[in-house]
Amino acid sequence: MMIDLLKSHASVRKYTDEPVTDKQLHELIEAAQSAASSHFVQAYSIIDVTDTDKRDQLAELSKNPVQIKGAARALVFCADLKRLDYAAKKHGKTVEAGTTENFMVAVIDTALLAQNFVVAAESKGYGICYIGGVRNNPGPISKLLNLPEHVIPLFGLTFGVPAQTNEVKPRLPVQAILHTNEYEETKYETLLDEYDNVIRDYYASRSTNNKSASWTEGMADYLSEPRRSYMLDFVKGKGFLKK
Amino acid sequence: MMIDLLKSHASVRKYTDEPVTDKQLHELIEAAQSAASSHFVQAYSIIDVTDTDKRDQLAELSKNPVQIKGAARALVFCADLKRLDYAAKKHGKTVEAGTTENFMVAVIDTALLAQNFVVAAESKGYGICYIGGVRNNPGPISKLLNLPEHVIPLFGLTFGVPAQTNEVKPRLPVQAILHTNEYEETKYETLLDEYDNVIRDYYASRSTNNKSASWTEGMADYLSEPRRSYMLDFVKGKGFLKK
Numbered sequence: 001m002m003i004d005l006l007k008s009h010a011s012v013r014k015y016t017d018e019p020v021t022d023k024q025l026h027e028l029i030e031a032a033q034s035a036a037s038s039h040f041v042q043a044y045s046i047i048d049v050t051d052t053d054k055r056d057q058l059a060e061l062s063k064n065p066v067q068i069k070g071a072a073r074a075l076v077f078c079a080d081l082k083r084l085d086y087a088a089k090k091h092g093k094t095v096e097a098g099t100t101e102n103f104m105v106a107v108i109d110t111a112l113l114a115q116n117f118v119v120a121a122e123s124k125g126y127g128i129c130y131i132g133g134v135r136n137n138p139g140p141i142s143k144l145l146n147l148p149e150h151v152i153p154l155f156g157l158t159f160g161v162p163a164q165t166n167e168v169k170p171r172l173p174v175q176a177i178l179h180t181n182e183y184e185e186t187k188y189e190t191l192l193d194e195y196d197n198v199i200r201d202y203y204a205s206r207s208t209n210n211k212s213a214s215w216t217e218g219m220a221d222y223l224s225e226p227r228r229s230y231m232l233d234f235v236k237g238k239g240f241l242k243k
Numbered sequence: 244m245m246i247d248l249l250k251s252h253a254s255v256r257k258y259t260d261e262p263v264t265d266k267q268l269h270e271l272i273e274a275a276q277s278a279a280s281s282h283f284v285q286a287y288s289i290i291d292v293t294d295t296d297k298r299d300q301l302a303e304l305s306k307n308p309v310q311i312k313g314a315a316r317a318l319v320f321c322a323d324l325k326r327l328d329y330a331a332k333k334h335g336k337t338v339e340a341g342t343t344e345n346f347m348v349a350v351i352d353t354a355l356l357a358q359n360f361v362v363a364a365e366s367k368g369y370g371i372c373y374i375g376g377v378r379n380n381p382g383p384i385s386k387l388l389n390l391p392e393h394v395i396p397l398f399g400l401t402f403g404v405p406a407q408t409n410e411v412k413p414r415l416p417v418q419a420i421l422h423t424n425e426y427e428e429t430k431y432e433t434l435l436d437e438y439d440n441v442i443r444d445y446y447a448s449r450s451t452n453n454k455s456a457s458w459t460e461g462m463a464d465y466l467s468e469p470r471r472s473y474m475l476d477f478v479k480g481k482g483f484l485k486k
Contacts, residue, residue, distance in 0.1 A: 040348060226342055
């Protein structure tokens with residue numbers, strides 16, 4: 001059942017050396033593109049990094065040596081208003097690329113595409129891993145991939161035939177993310193205390209990479225540090241988020 | 244096959260009056276949550292708008308009278324750092340909510356969740372429609388749903404049993420969105436000319452709502468107007484995109 005497929009998702013970081021053909025890749029991308037797109041703008045591009053030297057550089061810049069080098073394919077998903085620049089120019093107009101709305105549209109469009117790609121790939125037995133580490137060096141990665149103005153790398157995605165599968169990590173309970181009619185905060189105290197126990201148990205008992213940590217503690221440590229503080233300058237330098 | 248299911252997606256705007264039970268909704272949300280989340284932050288909330296008066300107001304504010312009122316469920320997907328504020332506070336820390344990186348993380352997380360929800364729902368025979376119109380009045384909608392600081396509505400999602408299905412709209416050809424190793428723009432001229440013909444034919448021959456328009460022309464008209472110019476002030480007012 002599809003729902004079971006979705007619920008079985010866990011990131012795959014180790015792959016066999018079985019290749020993925022262009023035909024297989026294109027089939028997955030076509031399926032991915034069936035996701036909705038705001039006003040049909042389809043504001044995205046995918047860079048398929050096949051060149052070994054570029055893969056190595058991408059791995060280093062993303063601080064991700066294992067997946068990017070080991071996977072059959074390493075893709076970089078980009079928010080893209082450049083193609084739309086062409087579309088507008090054909091009719092003597094220019095895209096308002098700098099608005100916050102259009103930044104949000106492009107980021108959302110690209111994420112919907114990516115998640116649909118993931119579902120398609122996993123349905124074919126592939127394993128995947130999102131690589132947020134691409135945002136560790138968005139400037140150098142943009143240069144590496146020759147991304148023009150109005151195109152920014154959002155995240156990587158590695159995929160291939162899994163060599164090792166991981167246990168599913170328990171998500172927040174539905175009641176913690178679902179609100180009825182109005183946002184309701186008072187429930188968080190109890191629900192997050194309970195979830196901390198769930199996550200502590202998960203980390204203590206999983207087969208590899210055990211640690212002692214609750215969800216809230218991990219979040220507190222991680223999110224209290226300002227990270228990737230260059231991001232606003234980077235996206236502005238690419239023509240986004242001017243206004 | 245999952246790939247066929249994905250490729251058959253088209254927005255559904257008219258629904259039967261068959262209800263969706265809370266149990267059915269929760270099952271879909273649980274499946275949706277299996278999508279990856281950056282550093283496991285799960286930076287999202289879903290508001291299920293069941294109150295008739297709020298539904299009417301949401302429909303009006305979104306400028307979407309048909310779907311929001313007619314669907315079994317009208318959900319609003321929100322980027323949410325507020326829950327993480329609670330997590331951090333529990334350990335005497337505060338979230339760096341104002342960074343561009345964390346804005347992107349929350350928007351991407353929410354979009355991945357939503358697309359996984361869509362796939363789960365469609366696999367069960369439901370029809371869905373994303374409602375970008377929620378961003379027509381994000382401030383009033385925030386008030387309507389009592390969204391606190393660090394929570395913003397990104398888009399709505401209506402779903403229910405379809406009363407009318409629509410034809411699939413042809414996407415850009417894979418070659419127009421897929422680049423190998425480096426972004427390649429010179430191919431756009433030919434590919435977009437061809438795609439304009441595909442879209443012109445689609446609009447001319449579809450069973451309803453025929454029009455005479457190419458893709459590039461529609462994009463040029465739509466994107467050359469600055470839209471939702473209030474968005475930066477709105478998200479900043481909610482504590483996002485400060486730096």
